[in-house]
Structures are given as C-alpha cells and as structure tokens.
Amino acid sequence: MGFEFYPELGAFRDEVRSFFENDYPQDLIARVKAGVILSRQDQVRNQQALQSRGWLAISWPREYGGPGWDAAHRHVFEEEADRAGAPAIVPMAVLYVGPVIYTFGNEEQKRRWLPSILDSTEFWGQGYSEPEAGSDLASLRMTAERDGDNYVLNGSKIWTSYGHWADWIFCLARTSREERKQDGISFLCAEMSSPGISVHPIISLDGIHHLNRVDFDNVRVPVSQRIGDEGKGWHYATFLLQGERLSYAHIARKREDMKLLRQLASRLPGDDGQPLIHSPVLAAKLAACEIEVETLGISLMRTLSAGEAASPAQVSALKIAATQSAQRISELFVELAGPQGAVFAERHGEGWQAAMPLVEPFAPPAMAAYLFERAQTIYGGATEVQKNIIWRMLDRQ
Numbered sequence: 001m002g003f004e005f006y007p008e009l010g011a012f013r014d015e016v017r018s019f020f021e022n023d024y025p026q027d028l029i030a031r032v033k034a035g036v037i038l039s040r041q042d043q044v045r046n047q048q049a050l051q052s053r054g055w056l057a058i059s060w061p062r063e064y065g066g067p068g069w070d071a072a073h074r075h076v077f078e079e080e081a082d083r084a085g086a087p088a089i090v091p092m093a094v095l096y097v098g099p100v101i102y103t104f105g106n107e108e109q110k111r112r113w114l115p116s117i118l119d120s121t122e123f124w125g126q127g128y129s130e131p132e133a134g135s136d137l138a139s140l141r142m143t144a145e146r147d148g149d150n151y152v153l154n155g156s157k158i159w160t161s162y163g164h165w166a167d168w169i170f171c172l173a174r175t176s177r178e179e180r181k182q183d184g185i186s187f188l189c190a191e192m193s194s195p196g197i198s199v200h201p202i203i204s205l206d207g208i209h210h211l212n213r214v215d216f217d218n219v220r221v222p223v224s225q226r227i228g229d230e231g232k233g234w235h236y237a238t239f240l241l242q243g244e245r246l247s248y249a250h251i252a253r254k255r256e257d258m259k260l261l262r263q264l265a266s267r268l269p270g271d272d273g274q275p276l277i278h279s280p281v282l283a284a285k286l287a288a289c290e291i292e293v294e295t296l297g298i299s300l301m302r303t304l305s306a307g308e309a310a311s312p313a314q315v316s317a318l319k320i321a322a323t324q325s326a327q328r329i330s331e332l333f334v335e336l337a338g339p340q341g342a343v344f345a346e347r348h349g350e351g352w353q354a355a356m357p358l359v360e361p362f363a364p365p366a367m368a369a370y371l372f373e374r375a376q377t378i379y380g381g382a383t384e385v386q387k388n389i390i391w392r393m394l395d396r397q
C-alpha cells in the first residue's frame, strides 16, 4: 500500500506517541491496564484529553472540528493510542451520530449538537434495535405520531449500550406505514430527560451494566429534532451502520494483544513446568492469530483507502473478519488464564487486585472480555446478516 513510507508519517507518529506519553492522563492508562471498569467521568476525561489536541473525532472533516486526516494518519493515530493502552472512546456520538448530523443535518442541528459531542459534555445512545426487530431492523414498531410541532413516540428500544450515560438518543421510529417496510421510518433525536423515557438496566454475561432497555411512553420530540426528511430514516440509518461496521477493526489493539499473549505465554508455566510458549499447539494458535491480524490490517487499509467507493460487501467482510479475530484472541487469553479467570465477577473497584493477590492480574478481566466479546459477532449486524449482504452483492454482479 505504501502508506507506511510517507516521510511525514514518521514525524506524525512521534508527535502522537509523545502526546500519549507526556500529555495524556496516565492514571487512565493505568486503570485500563489494571482491568478497572471505567466510569462515565473516566470516559469524559479520556475524550477531553484527546480533544485538547483536536484528536477526538479523527474521521471528521476539518470544517466540523475534525483533523481532516487521511486513512494513513488515522491508522497511525489509532496504532499509537492502542500502543499506549488508552481506552477506546464511547462510539455512539463521535463515530455514529456525528457523521449523520454533519452529513444530513441542517445548520441549526450542526450548531446544536456537534460542539457538545466534540467537548464530550453530552453523550448519546443508539436507539435502533427493538425486542422484535434486531437483524430484521426494518420491522421496527416504535411509532412517532405527528402532533403539531412535535412527534409523540411510543415503543421500546433494547440493548441500548450506555443508554444510562446518554443525554440524547437517536432513534429510528415509524412516522407512517408504507408497503415497503424500510419506508416510513424517520431518524429522530430525543433528549433522555424527556418526560416518558425510562431506562432499565440489562446486565451482560460479564456481570457489568453496559446495556439497557429504553421505554418511550408518549414522549414528545420536537419536529426540529428530526434529521433529514421524514420517512427517509432508513437511508441515514444504513449510512451510519457502514461507519459503525468499519469501526470494529481495532487492528493496533489486536497487535498489542498478540504481543501481550506472547509475553504471558513466555512467562506462565504449563503442567510440565515449562513456559507455555513451548507448547507447539499454543505456538501454532498464536501464529495463526497473528497472521489473521496482519491480513486484516491490509484489508482494512484497502477499504479505508477506497473511502466512499468501498462496497457494503467489503465493509461486511471486514466486520466478520475483525470480530471473529477479536473472539479468537479473547479465547487465547482465557486459555492462558485457566481457572483464575473464573473470579471475573468478584472484580470490583480499584482494590480488586490487592484483595486477590494470588490471581494473575490479567486473568479476570480477560475472562470478562471473553464473555462480552461474544457480542461482537451480534451487534452492528450479526455475522449471518453480513453474509447475506455479501451474497446479495455477489448475486447482483
């Protein structure tokens, strides 16, 4: 691809590395390394530290407050952030709805929402899925009935990640019934403090509160909070999903994970007292994962370089490969953790390591990550659904 050899990228990499070493809050990196569950306030500090350099919304164009980087610069930045061990940002505002607002929103909406996304004073939730509409999202039933200058929303959204942190939620809701179920859906933004919205926690397999059900009972949303045209929400929704699916790759984090796995396998003894790395079976698994990550990296750069010319099939193929690779990596961590991973649910607060001094510090968070990462091949469109998208594209050729 050649992007590794742009002369200015070396200086850029040094600048980013120096930022993470000298100007970024080191206690946040330490919390991630220690497997501490981050709070909303931690995430605000993370995102505000990035934005102090204008490096939060790295895919946004300059005119909306992004750095206007090309794919190679974004890749180097993410590589350095992952190398430093900084937490991933909360994606719903910056990665998902932000681009929809600056691409399809009106000037007033851009002025209202983009600054508070960039300074992380307002968080967002994604209100797409419903109890009976996940893979088949177009079957969604939430209604938005027009009443003067408002829509009145009724229905439920489910699996809303970080809905309990959100100040706003972007929702797909049915503003009319049409023959084609993708028609008549609108893209509406509701303030979470609106009367009639209630948030109900769902605890996931890892024992943590990431997810929620959000109920809407006669919630009034001003028409001015609809993005784009009434009834055309499906178009904005699929634009958003393309970006969402591309955001799962995390190549640099996978490379860091592979390095850590090798270090652990060189240190931890197997049943024969020898370091686990001497096991040919484990060595083969590590090599296979590393090859997978490197080929994924090349595919990602190819897709990012294609920009808007990237086909939905390419994006879907990447989503499948990236999420399956993440799961295989998490399985290797669990293999190294052994039974020590089982105490993942006892990991509370800063002091968990001191309370369990005989437990390898990596083991409980690795088990929790393994359990949560089962979801990677479900959210953003399940693997089977991505395969259907690829097949439809092939069928058309």
Ligand SMILES: Cc1cc2nc3c(=O)[nH]c(=O)nc-3n(C[C@H](O)[C@H](O)[C@H](O)COP(=O)(O)OP(=O)(O)OC[C@H]3O[C@@H](n4cnc5c(N)ncnc54)[C@H](O)[C@@H]3O)c2cc1C
Pocket (backbone or CB within 6 Å): 125, 126, 127, 128, 129, 130, 131, 132, 133, 134, 135, 136, 158, 159, 160, 161, 162, 211, 375, 378, 379, 380, 381, 382, 383, 384, 385, 388
């Ligand atoms: C951790 C997590 C976080 C999430 N966060 C959010 C969020 O913030 N906002 C949001 O709106 N949603 C969120 N989701 C919801 C997610 O998008 C849905 O779970 C997903 O789209 C699958 O829908 P479903 O759960 O209803 O499963 P279903 O659609 O019922 O699917 C069940 C199974 O059937 C398979 N299947 C379904 N249809 C087909 C088909 N046509 N062909 C072949 N196989 C098929 C699926 O692949 C899956 O294996 C999240 C989900 C998880 C697990």
